[in-house]
Amino acid sequence: MDEPPVLLRQDEVEGLLHYKDLIPRLEVALGKFSKMDSAEVIQPVRTTVPLQKYNGFLGLMPAYLVHEDILCTKLVCFYKRESGSTLPSTQATVLLFDPEYGNVKAVMDGEVITAKRTAAVSAISAKLLMPAKSEVLTILGAGHQALSHYNVFTETFSFKEVRVWSRRKEMAERFAQSTQGHVTVWESVEEAVNGADVIVTVTGASEPVLFGQWVKPGAHVAAVGACRPDWRELDDVLMRQAEVYVDSREGAIAESGDIILSGAKVFAELGEVLNGTRPALREKTTVFKSLGMGIQDAVSAKLVFEQWKSKH
């Protein structure tokens, strides 16, 4: 119907989007995506417009899930910020359409959606790929994604120890003070990841911060930053010694510096593991290279809209 769009602010989206509802829907969407059937899912690789003057990019992320009839696009600006900058590194807006009329049904804040759906997909990767008895979680980075990853990983799994490192120690300390549970702050990445079963990299780095020689064999790494073909978070040793899983092969070979520059081979998409067409090599060292996909935003936006409608 051609009504004016609903506007949903960040606090409203926050109150409407919950991991327990989001994770199962993301699993279904990832599985459908990996069937590579355009009658099911249409999602072109993200278009990016460089904002050279500001060291950033505008990403356009449209997606259409045919059977669910979800048509959505996210518009996301992301930046490489200097240490000490107070400017945000990611800003996003999500538009949910009526696919028949073509009008916009809802305009939503995209930052909560981006933070939660990215963390939820990393949690799906960990559920599939982390060692069976995982006790130690290390988070590298202490920003928005660090917090959403902390929240969903501690909600979903039972780690005995959670560690954080950030390039500015005071940020890591502030992060540790802001969390519900106990988090220890570490001075160096090498010490922070020593013995860790699961490592989440959520930094704005464009050079490697995590080196293979420090990673325990069999550990699982969810690598979330470095979303440009010339940006890195992980070194060549780690990329080549690990089995590499991605959200989208097409996206990974176009956008991931860690994959492109290391020459690492992609073993599988998460959706292929969920579909049972590729194995989860849990006993090996695994990297899930996350880049973010339009379908993840689409599923999240639909859920937010449904929740909002049920209350209005």
Ligand SMILES: NC(=O)C1=CN([C@@H]2O[C@H](COP(=O)(O)OP(=O)(O)OC[C@H]3O[C@@H](n4cnc5c(N)ncnc54)[C@H](O)[C@@H]3O)[C@@H](O)[C@H]2O)C=CC1
């Ligand atoms: N894979 C995906 O779907 C998504 C990935 N991202 C990426 O995740 C990363 C984190 O995003 P946010 O938490 O929103 O950013 P943020 O700005 O809130 O936090 C970034 C963290 O990385 C640290 N950092 C920045 N530059 C660094 C460097 N050169 N070396 C080491 N640490 C550095 C900062 O001190 C901070 O702790 C970014 O690279 C962002 O582009 C963001 C959204 C979705």
Ligand SMILES: O=C([O-])C1=[NH+]CCC1
């Ligand atoms: O999927 C996403 O929204 C993003 N990936 C990299 C920066 C933003």
